[in-house]
Structures are given as structure tokens and as C-alpha cells.
Amino acid sequence: MIIPKLALRNLLGAGLRTWLNVVVLSFAFVVIIWTQGLYEGMNAQAERASVDAALGGGQYWQEKYDPLDVFSLEDAHAIVPDSLGAMIAANRATAILVVQGTLYPKGRIHPVMIKGIDPDQQLLSLPSHFLKTGEDRFPALIGSRMAKSTGLKVGDTVTMRWRDAHGTFDARDVEIVQVMKTIVPSIDQGQVWIPLDRLRILAGMEEEAGLVVVAQGALERPEAPGWVFRDLDFLLSDIKQLVRMKSAGAAILYFVLILLAMLAIFDTQVLSIFRRKKEMGTLMAFGFTRGRVIRLFTLEGALHGVLAAVVAALYGIPFLTWFARRGWALPEAMDSYGFAIGEKLFPVYSAGLVVATTLLVLVITTIVSFLPTRKIAKLKPTDALRGRMS
Amino acid sequence: MENSYLIETRDLVKTYPMGEHTIVALDKVNLKFEKAEFTGLVGPSGSGKTTLLNIIGSLDSPTSGSAVVMGRKVEGLSHKQASALRNHHIGFIFQTFNLLPVYTVFENVEFPLLLLDYSAAERRKMTMVALDWVGLADRTRSKPAQLSGGQSQRVAIARAVVKKPALILADEPTANLDAENSHHILQTMERLNRDLGTTFVFATHDEKVIDYLRRKITLFDGAVAKDERMEPQRPGGEKR
Numbered sequence: 001m002i003i004p005k006l007a008l009r010n011l012l013g014a015g016l017r018t019w020l021n022v023v024v025l026s027f028a029f030v031v032i033i034w035t036q037g038l039y040e041g042m043n044a045q046a047e048r049a050s051v052d053a054a055l056g057g058g059q060y061w062q063e064k065y066d067p068l069d070v071f072s073l074e075d076a077h078a079i080v081p082d083s084l085g086a087m088i089a090a091n092r093a094t095a096i097l098v099v100q101g102t103l104y105p106k107g108r109i110h111p112v113m114i115k116g117i118d119p120d121q122q123l124l125s126l127p128s129h130f131l132k133t134g135e136d137r138f139p140a141l142i143g144s145r146m147a148k149s150t151g152l153k154v155g156d157t158v159t160m161r162w163r164d165a166h167g168t169f170d171a172r173d174v175e176i177v178q179v180m181k182t183i184v185p186s187i188d189q190g191q192v193w194i195p196l197d198r199l200r201i202l203a204g205m206e207e208e209a210g211l212v213v214v215a216q217g218a219l220e221r222p223e224a225p226g227w228v229f230r231d232l233d234f235l236l237s238d239i240k241q242l243v244r245m246k247s248a249g250a251a252i253l254y255f256v257l258i259l260l261a262m263l264a265i266f267d268t269q270v271l272s273i274f275r276r277k278k279e280m281g282t283l284m285a286f287g288f289t290r291g292r293v294i295r296l297f298t299l300e301g302a303l304h305g306v307l308a309a310v311v312a313a314l315y316g317i318p319f320l321t322w323f324a325r326r327g328w329a330l331p332e333a334m335d336s337y338g339f340a341i342g343e344k345l346f347p348v349y350s351a352g353l354v355v356a357t358t359l360l361v362l363v364i365t366t367i368v369s370f371l372p373t374r375k376i377a378k379l380k381p382t383d384a385l386r387g388r389m390s
Numbered sequence: 391m392e393n394s395y396l397i398e399t400r401d402l403v404k405t406y407p408m409g410e411h412t413i414v415a416l417d418k419v420n421l422k423f424e425k426a427e428f429t430g431l432v433g434p435s436g437s438g439k440t441t442l443l444n445i446i447g448s449l450d451s452p453t454s455g456s457a458v459v460m461g462r463k464v465e466g467l468s469h470k471q472a473s474a475l476r477n478h479h480i481g482f483i484f485q486t487f488n489l490l491p492v493y494t495v496f497e498n499v500e501f502p503l504l505l506l507d508y509s510a511a512e513r514r515k516m517t518m519v520a521l522d523w524v525g526l527a528d529r530t531r532s533k534p535a536q537l538s539g540g541q542s543q544r545v546a547i548a549r550a551v552v553k554k555p556a557l558i559l560a561d562e563p564t565a566n567l568d569a570e571n572s573h574h575i576l577q578t579m580e581r582l583n584r585d586l587g588t589t590f591v592f593a594t595h596d597e598k599v600i601d602y603l604r605r606k607i608t609l610f611d612g613a614v615a616k617d618e619r620m621e622p623q624r625p626g627g628e629k630r
């Protein structure tokens with residue numbers, strides 16, 4: 001009972017020095033949670049954007065379809081089964097046909113996936129309505145990254161070559177009707193979107209598709225022989241993989257921030273504890289055992305962490321809440337992060353993050369206080385009383 | 391009869407290694423102190439007074455020889471046992487005060503009581519009594535940094551006597567006090583000595599202290615040069 005009382009007394013008695021430490025630590029708290037929240041928000045946003053623009057509520061894949069294996073695409077198409085056809089007719093799904101092809105922008109060769117999509121679909125945020133042109137034009141839709149890497153602009157005409165169902169190559173010119181600004185790389189990089197009907201004709205794949213995207217919220221999962229249903233967990237797994245890889249980077253940032261905060265604490269803690277050698281000697285002279293001295297000074301250090309958590313909560317909660325509501329308008333340059341990023345980023349603070357950060361800071365302040373204290377408490381009281389650094 | 395001595399040292403030696411030499415701080419000190427003595431250690435600077443007080447107070451252990459304090463062999467005490475001995479029975483007054491800087495005067499004096507089983511009310515009462523003795527009852531809320539040297543010294547004295555220990559070891563307790571305060575403090579100590587049988591061992595150069603002593607031990611180069619019983623020179627002291 002006496003130890004906590006004295007620890008608190010020491011802490012508050014030290015006044016400014018304590019509060020300086022506490023403020024530095026609390027700052028570390030808030031910055032860590034803030035940056036990690038932004039980061040988690042970024043990931044959540046990337047996932048949501050992918051779902052909205054490309055993944056829907058899940059996808060039926062023709063059993064040979066594998067977006068990671070370009071050579072499998074040749075065979076990855078089949079007539080849409082009636083069960084899925086019914087869903088498509090009811091606007092609860094939309095078909096996509098994928099054919100391997102090549103663009104020749106300004107004479108250069110650019111391998112692409114030609115994707116046929118229904119210009120009238122509204123189930124994905126992908127702006128397929130730009131493909132609604134007259135029969136006299138042959139529209140194609142690309143993303144901004146694709147536009148950048150091919151040098152194509154709206155209104156440009158480019159030669160597109162594809163391989164049809166019989167393995168024969170054919171080519172024709174298409175007109176870029178729109179460059180869409182999307183944050184989802186999977187519908188942008190190396191993709192050319194054209195109307196589904198026209199691709200079916202060009203490729204000789206009438207009534208066929210490579211995948212059927214189910215609407216978000218459509219719960220039925222009809223049997224479709226020769227087709228496999230891929231749920232969002234599966235479809236998001238490579239995004240999640242990417243997130244996990246990037247998380248290693250984020251963990252380093254997290255670690256560096258903690259380290260910086262700890263350095264500040266360690267510095268003041270070690271200095272003050274060595275400066276307080278004489279004080280420890282005095283405590284021992286009055287009958288404090290070593291264990292008690294160690295407990296007192298360790299608790300005192302750990303209380304810095306507790307106070308910092310309280311102070312951080314005082315200004316951190318309002319700040320972080322305000323920030324989460326307001327979002328963060330990202331500068332253009334952030335796009336080169338190569339990730340799906342929205343115009344505005346909304347941080348996500350998970351309870352796990354807050355708890356883990358708090359615990360980590362507490363544990364580290366405790367250790368940082370314990371180590372130098374233990375060293376001094378090992379001294380003979382007379383040596384500690386002499387009080388000089390050694 | 392051995393047990394009747396409060397403190398007994400036998401061939402007490404303390405040396406400090408100093409490069410190739412060793413400094414002999416105490417050289418075969420044999421001393422016996424009875425309960426309720428009022429004794430001073432005198433001698434030139436470096437003669438070993440502080441070192442002897444530290445060993446008696448179980449803050450330090452001898453290089454060889456033995457010191458028995460209240461029936462316990464200091465050199466054989468575990469760290470915890472030594473802490474308990476100091477906690478219950480010994481009060482220290484340090485040459486350099488060693489007040490706890492972030493505590494108020496009251497908290498400094500109260501501190502030794504926190505380790506003992508006193509209620510808050512008892513602690514408060516005892517602390518105020520001790521502060522009264524040293525004439526600082528009106529400075530309870532001050533911090534050590536706001537006190538003069540003499541006031542700090544008096545707080546240190548109050549802290550040593552507050553728990554009414556059996557033994558008080560006082561290293562130059564009057565070094566920073568003016569004559570009036572010195573006499574007042576010494577008279578208080580004399581009264582404690584007489585009323586409660588508290589044993590006092592001083593290390594001092596101060597003639598004013600020496601005047602109150604009933605026994606004067608002179609150390610020279612770590613050895614006992616003289617050990618004299620004497621009558622207190624200050625009649626006022628005995629009467630009050």
C-alpha cells in the first residue's frame with residue numbers, strides 16, 4: 001500500500017519533469033494510434049473499393065479461369081449456365097468475358113486482358129456506361145494507370161489484336177472513349193474494357209463468359225455445373241497478402257515511433273534514477289529493502305505510462321474522433337503508393353490497436369525504469385548514499 | 391554480561407582499496423556502548439568517524455572484525471535483516487541531510503513512520519511532535535529546497551527522532567546550526583535520552599556538542615586514541 005502512495009507522491013512532487021515526460025509519451029501514443037489508424041483505414045478503403053468496382057458480392061469463375069495464369073485464359077470461357085443467366089437477367093449478377101490480347105499504342109506492343117462487360121450493368125462501380133456508343137464506333141475503356149503506361153488519351157484510336165475461340169488472331173482499331181480514374185489496380189493495369197456483346201462476337205464466344213460477378217447483397221448461390229463460386233475472402237486474399245507485406249513496413253514505423261518515445265523516457269528515467277542514487281540510499285537507511293526500492297522506482301516509472309495514457313486520452317480521443325469523421329484529403333502523389341486509395345481517407349482505429357499500444361508503452365516504461373533501478377539498488381547503502389554517478 | 395551492551399565492536403577493521411594501496415579507515419576498533427549512552431566520536435577529518443557510524447548502523451559491513459548491534463552481528467545480517475534493524479531501531483542524521491527533495495517537510499519527517507505500523511492519525515501526531523521539538527511546526531508544507539541549511543538540518547533531526555528509535559546515529563548534526571538552535575536541539579536530544587533511554591552516538595567537531603557529551607571517544611587514523619567519561623559541561627542541559 002505504501003509503495004503506490006509514495007510512487008504517486010514522488011511523481012507528482014517532481015512536477016514539471018514528470019509532466020514533460022508524460023506529454024512526450026502521450027504524444028507518442030497519439031501519433032502511433034493515429035498513423036496506424038490511417039494505415040488500417042487505407043487498407044479498409046482499398047478493400048471496399050475493390051469490392052465496389054470489381055469483386056461485387058463474389059464471383060462465379062468458369063472452372064478453368066485463373067487470372068494469375070494468362071495461358072489458361074484460352075480455355076477459360078463457357079456458355080453461362082441457366083442458373084446464372086437468370087440472375088443476370090434479374091440484375092443480380094453480371095457476366096464478364098476475358099480474352100487475351102495486345103494493344104499497339106504508337107507502334108509499341110502492350111499485352112492486355114480484353115474484358116467484355118455489359119455497358120448497362122450497375123452492379124459494379126466500374127463506369128461501363130461509357131461503352132454505350134453507336135454501332136459505328138468501337139469503344140474501349142481504360143484506367144488512368146493504363147493510360148499512363150500506354151500513352152493513350154480519350155479520343156485516341158489504337159489497334160487491338162486478340163485471339164478468338166479457334167485460336168486465330170485478328171485485329172481492329174478501337175477508340176478510347178474514357179480514361180477512368182480508379183483506385184483499384186486490378187481493373188486498370190493491363191486491362192481494356194469493351195462491350196460484352198462485341199467481344200463475344202469478335203472472339204466467337206457467343207453467350208459465353210469467363211466469370212460472373214454476383215451483386216453485393218445477393219444471397220443466392222445457385223448450382224452452376226462447370227463453374228466455381230469464389231467468395232470475397234478468396235477474392236480479397238491477394239489484397240490481404242499485399243496488406244500483410246505492407247504491414248511489415250508499418251510495423252517498422254510503429255516500432256521506430258515507440259523507440260523514439262522510449263528514448264525520451266529512457267533518457268530522463270535513467271538520468272533521474274542515477275541522479276536519485278542518494279535518495280535511494282536514504283530510503284535504504286530508513287529501512288527500505290532493495291525489493292521495495294526497486295518496486296517504488298519501477299512503479300514510479302510505469303506510472304508515467306499510465307499518466308501518459310490518461311493525458312493521451314484527454315486530447316487524443318477528441319482529435320482522433322474528429323479526424324476519423326473528417327477524413328483526410330490525400331495529396332495526388334499518394335497514388336503512387338500503388339495501392340487503392342480513395343480521394344479521402346478515413347482512419348480506422350481498432351480496439352486491438354489501442355490496447356496493444358497502451359500495453360506496449362506500459363511494459364516498456366516499466367522495463368526502462370526497472371533496469372537502472374535494479375542496478376543502483378544492488379549497491380551497498382553507503383555507496384548509494386554517497387550519491388555520485390559511477 | 392555481554393548482552394547488556396547495546397553496541398559492541400571487536401577488532402573492527404575497514405579498509406578501502408585505493409589503487410595499489412589500501413586506505414585503512416578503521417583499524418582494530420574495540421568499543422562497547424551501553425544502552426542510553428550520550429556519546430561523541432571526535433577526531434580530525436578522515437579519522438573514521440562516519441565509517442564507524444555507518445557500520446554500527448548496518449549501512450556498511452566491516453572488512454574484518456565484528457560489530458554487534460542490539461544483539462545482532464552486523465556483518466552477518468542479510469540485506470533484509472539489516473533493513474529491518476534500521477527500520478525499527480535506528481535513526482540516522484546524515485552529514486549531508488539527505489532530505490527527500492520532492493517531499494514536503496512534513497512528509498520527510500513522516501517518512502520513517504510509513505514503514506512501521508502506525509495509523510495516519512498517529513503518524514500525524516508523532517510527526518508534529520518531532521517538528522515541534524526542532525521548532526519547525528510552522529514549515530510543514532515547505533519543500534527542502536526552500537529551507538536554509540540549518541532548517542534542513544533540523545528536519546533531518548526530526549526525521550531521525552520521530553519514530554523514537556533505540557539508537558540515533560548523528561553525523562555532525564549541528565554543523566549548520568547557530569548557537570541557539572544547537573543548544574535547543576541538543577537539549578531536546580538530552581531529554582529523549584533521559585526520558586526514553588534513547589542511545590545517541592554523535593560524530594562531531596563541534597565544541598557545543600562536546601559540552602553535552604557524557605563520553606567522548608577520540609579517533610585518530612582509524613584507531614581509538616582516547617575514550618573518556620565526562621560530566622556534561624552544560625548545567626543548563628541537565629536541568630531542563
Ligand SMILES: Nc1ncnc2c1ncn2[C@@H]1O[C@H](COP(=O)(O)OP(=O)(O)OP(=O)(O)O)[C@@H](O)[C@H]1O
Pocket residue numbers: 406413414415433434435436437438439440441442593
Ligand atoms: N568509499 C570510500 N572509498 C575510499 N575511501 C573512503 C571511502 N569512505 C571513506 N574513505 C576513507 O576512509 C577514511 C575515513 O573516512 P570517514 O568519512 O570515516 O572520516 P570522518 O572521520 O567522518 O571525516 P570527516 O570529519 O571529514 O567527516 C578517510 O581517509 C576516507 O578518505
Ligand SMILES: [Mg+2]
Pocket residue numbers: 439440441485561593
Ligand atoms: Mg564524516
